[in-house]
Amino acid sequence: xxxxxxxxxxxxxxxxxxxxxxxxxxxxxxxxxxxxxxxxxxxxxxxxxxxxxxxxxxxxxxxxxxxxxxxxxxxxxxxxxxxxxxxxxxxxxxxxxxxxxxxxxxxxxxxxxxxxxxxxxxxxxxxxxxxxxxxxxxxxxxxxxxxxxxxxxxxxxxxxxxxxxxxxxxxxxxxxxxxxxxxxxxxxxxxxxxxxxxxxxxxxxxxxxxxxxxxxxxxxxxxxxxxxxxxxxxxxxxxxxxxxxxxxxxxxxxxxxxxxxxxxxxxxxxxxxxxxxxxxxxxxxxxxxxxxxxxxxxxxxxxxxxxxxxxxxxxxxxxxxxxxxxxxxxxxxxxxxxxxxxxxxxxxxxxxxxxxxxxxxxxxxxxxxxxxxxxxxxxxxxxxxxxxxxxxxxxxxxxxxxxxxxxxxxxxxxxxxxxxxxxxxxxxxxxxxxxxxxxxxxxxxxxxxxxxxxxxxxxxxxxxxxxxxxxxxxxxxxxxxxxxxxxxxxxxxxxxxxxxxxxxxxxxxxxxxxxxxxxxxxxxxxxxxxxxxxx
Numbered sequence: 295x296x297x298x299x300x301x302x303x304x305x306x307x308x309x310x311x312x313x314x315x316x317x318x319x320x321x322x323x324x325x326x327x328x329x330x331x332x333x334x335x336x337x338x339x340x341x342x343x344x345x346x347x348x349x350x351x352x353x354x355x356x357x358x359x360x361x362x363x364x365x366x367x368x369x370x371x372x373x374x375x376x377x378x379x380x381x382x383x384x385x386x387x388x389x390x391x392x393x394x395x396x397x398x399x400x401x402x403x404x405x406x407x408x409x410x411x412x413x414x415x416x417x418x419x420x421x422x423x424x425x426x427x428x429x430x431x432x433x434x435x436x437x438x439x440x441x442x443x444x445x446x447x448x449x450x451x452x453x454x455x456x457x458x459x460x461x462x463x464x465x466x467x468x469x470x471x472x473x474x475x476x477x478x479x480x481x482x483x484x485x486x487x488x489x490x491x492x493x494x495x496x497x498x499x500x501x502x503x504x505x506x507x508x509x510x511x512x513x514x515x516x517x518x519x520x521x522x523x524x525x526x527x528x529x530x531x532x533x534x535x536x537x538x539x540x541x542x543x544x545x546x547x548x549x550x551x552x553x554x555x556x557x558x559x560x561x562x563x564x565x566x567x568x569x570x571x572x573x574x575x576x577x578x579x580x581x582x583x584x585x586x587x588x589x590x591x592x593x594x595x596x597x598x599x600x601x602x603x604x605x606x607x608x609x610x611x612x613x614x615x616x617x618x619x620x621x622x623x624x625x626x627x628x629x630x631x632x633x634x635x636x637x638x639x640x641x642x643x644x645x646x647x648x649x650x651x652x653x654x655x656x657x658x659x660x661x662x663x664x665x666x667x668x669x670x671x672x673x674x675x676x677x678x679x680x681x682x683x684x685x686x687x688x689x690x691x692x693x694x695x696x697x698x699x700x701x702x703x704x705x706x707x708x709x710x711x712x713x714x715x716x717x718x719x720x721x722x723x724x725x726x727x728x729x730x731x732x733x734x735x736x737x738x739x740x741x742x743x744x745x746x747x748x749x750x751x752x753x754x755x756x757x758x759x760x761x762x763x764x765x766x767x768x769x770x771x772x773x774x775x776x777x778x779x780x781x782x783x784x785x786x787x788x789x790x791x792x793x794x795x796x797x798x799x800x801x802x803x804x805x806x807x808x809x810x811x812x813x814x815x816x817x818x819x820x821x822x823x824x825x826x827x828x829x
Contacts (some may be wrong), residue, residue, distance in 0.1 A: 295718060298325040298444070300702060301475050301491035303451045303518065306336035307426075307688055308670030309497030310433040311388065311695030316703060317440045324442060325489060327449040327478060329513055329787060334430050337499040337514055337671060338688065341426030342553040342623065344418040345389075345688040347382050347397075349407045352415045354378035361686065364412045364584050365679025366814035368531070373677040376657060376697075381689040384696060385419070393432030397421055410558040410684040411582040418685050423553050423621045426688065448481035450787045451517065454494065455721055456525045456663065462720050471526050473666035474717060477724050481787050486724035492713040493665050493702045496522060496653060497695070500671040501535075504799050505646035506743075506750035509538050509551040515791045516798025518672035522653045523801055528662045530674040531651025532805035533816045536682050537755050538647035539563075539588035542640065543603040544631035552606060552624060552642055554684050557581045559620060560611035563592065564639060566601055586681045586815035589644040593755045596643070605639035644755060648687060650678035650815065651805070659698030665711055667698040680814025726784070733786035741776060745769070745795050753803045758819045762807040769800050 300316055302309045305328040313326045328336070346357065357378040362369050389395045397419040400406045408418035421428040437443055455474045458466040475491040498518030502510030523529055540557075542550040557563075562581050563572050575591035576583035583591075592604050608617060614636035618625050621635070628635050653661055653668040655675055661668055670691040677690055705711040714720070752765035773796045780793050812821035 295488045295490065296325060297490045297713060297718070298323045299491065299706060299713065300324045300493045300495065301489055302326045302495040302497055303476060304328060304336065304497030304499060304670065304672075305330070305333045305445070306338035306497060306499055306670055306691060307429060307433065308691030308695040309495065310430065310437060311692050312495050312497065312669060312699040313443050314388070314433065314436055315696050315699035317443050319703060320442055322442055322703070322706070323444075325444045325446060325491070326437070327446045327451065327489075329448070329450040329481070329517075331448050333434055333445055333447055334427070335511065335513070336430065337510060338426045338430045338691070340509070340511055340551065341688055342423040342551055343410060343555040344408055344420035344425045344685045345385065345429070346685050347385055347405070347407065347417055347419040349415050349417040352417050356414055357417070360412060360414050361677065361683050362679075364681050364683035366681050367679070368534075368813060369679030370676025372657065373675045377677055377686065377689060377693055381693050384692050385689065388692060388696070389429060389432065393429070393436055395421065395429055395432050408555055408558055410554050411588070412579065412584045412683055418555070418558070420555065422619075423555065423623045429688065450479040450481060450790050451498075451521060452477040452479050452486060452724075452785065452790055454521050454525045454666065455488065455490070459525070460721055462722060470664050472664040473525065474714065474721065479785055479787065479790060486726070486785060488718070488721055488723065490713065490717050490721065492706060492711045493667065495659070495698055495702075496666070496668040496672050497670045498672045500649045501798050501802070502646040502648070504745060504749045504795055504802070505754065506746040507541065507549065507643060507645040509541050509549055509645050509647045515795045517791065517794045518668065519652060519801060520794035520797035522661065522666070522668065522672075523797060525663055525666070527666065528654040529652065529801055529805070530654035531680070532649070532802045533809050534650035534678070534680050534814055535646060535802065536585055536648040536650055536815045537589040537644045539585055539592055539644050540606055540642040541645035542628065542631065543643045544628070544633060544641060547627060547631040549645055550627050551647070552640055553621070554585070556606060556608050556621065556624070559608065561606050561608040562611065563588070564605040564607055565595060565599070566603070566605060568605070571595055584681055585684065586817070589815075590755055590817060592642070592644050603641040603643050606642045607639040608635060609637055609639060648682055650674075650680065650682050655694075657697065658701040659694050660701065667702065669694045669698050680816060729782060729784045731783045733783050733789045735788060737779070738788040738792050741772060742792055742795060744772060745799050749799055749802070753799075753806055756817055756819055757806055759807065759810070762803055765803045766800065766807060769796060769803060772796055773800065
């Protein structure tokens with residue numbers, strides 16, 4: 295058993311930023327856990343395109359307007375204002391000054407701002423096409439030098455510890471639901487430990503792995519969303535799953551993200567015959583239309599013409615040297631798949647990319663469960679509404695990771711959050727009695743693939759009441775089977791993830807069924823508003 299002031303679950307930009315801010319008080323003890331063996335591995339690491347800054351001709355008002363436009367009327371203006379005003383200065387302070395991130399600069403030494411879809415200004419800072427990787431490496435360097443931060447790898451959160459659910463005292467049933475940490479599975483030792491904390495921060499990332507095609511890494515299976523839902527947290531906007539328009543469609547490299555910045559730098563989408571098609575779907579923005587419009591346009595072209603993919607041409611738009619300099623990771627990955635992007639177009643398909651909704655939080659990252667915070671992709675601040683504006687996710691993690699930490703520190707200092715005396719006696723150890731079976735990877739993989747296929751076909755880019763009802767029926771049946779298996783099987787990371795995946799999938803499918811209006815990245819073919827097929 296471990297005790298700490300703050301438990302942070304997840305090591306991406308949001309969790310790392312929260313830890314850094316809290317560690318400024320040397321009296322605070324912070325435990326940061328990740329299910330990965332390498333703490334750099336998270337959705338943050340795979341963010342290629344960049345992070346929103348503030349260009350020379352830019353302003354908070356312009357950024358707010360772009361966020362609200364992309365969010366299709368569902369973005370919270372107050373959240374957009376917080377990001378636009380606090381984000382760029384924090385980027386300067388934390389990433390550039392403290393972490394030493396050197397963003398790409400022009401020949402004169404000034405930072406080079408990129409253009410991305412639905413942005414009215416060039417305001418995207420980048421480090422080639424590996425921005426997220428460089429950012430998380432810088433933040434981890436800072437964290438490793440802090441004596442009051444304990445970084446635990448190969449540590450999977452099983453469930454949040456909440457009262458009254460996990461309390462031995464029956465009188466806690468009359469108190470508000472409160473989080474006191476989490477049960478944590480040690481992947482190396484196989485044991486489940488109680489990690490008790492005065493405050494707990496969910497920073498577990500997204501859920502793209504619920505879908506057959508995704509740009510997300512293996513850990514993005516909805517763990518945080520599922521744990522929060524089981525504990526009784528409010529979930530908001532779960533139906534708004536953003537599909538990235540352009541994932542590489544090449545044998546052995548499926549799901550590799552082809553950054554939106556490629557289109558920002560002039561890339562054009564073509565049919566396999568070489569015909570541009572985006573003007574038909576978005577005459578104003580064409581290839582720089584919001585992601586949901588582009589993704590559905592590609593999906594429609596593929597469906598109507600029986601294409602296995604479409605093409606993204608940058609080879610005829612930029613010199614070869616510029617392509618290699620601006621997109622070195624994409625160039626190298628495509629070359630490994632036998633595609634030279636300086637000479638030929640890139641085969642691409644849409645893929646699940648980002649969850650715009652999640653655990654509902656306020657402007658300080660607080661959930662409706664006492665002492666539980668959520669930051670980053672697992673949270674719903676209201677910023678993204680029905681469709682996330684490109685490159686705002688890293689900045690959101692930075693802003694709300696710091697905001698949650700500031701609120702926790704203030705409440706700890708005032709005694710509003712305390713590590714309850716005798717808590718270890720009230721929280722029972724993990725009960726492993728009756729676990730008679732070993733975890734079978736083949737069963738787990740098979741069930742996970744079933745979830746992914748259900749979600750892709752019935753809860754994907756184009757939805758309907760019939761598809762969603764069928765998805766929910768099949769997922770509920772599968773959930774019963776998984777829960778029965780879970781109750782008699784020794785824990786493994788795969789089993790924990792499978793249980794969370796089916797829970798998270800049901801949350802998404804149920805939210806999609808209840809929302810009968812097409813908006814942003816939630817498209818209903820049977821929409822009650824009778825809206826345009828793509829918009």
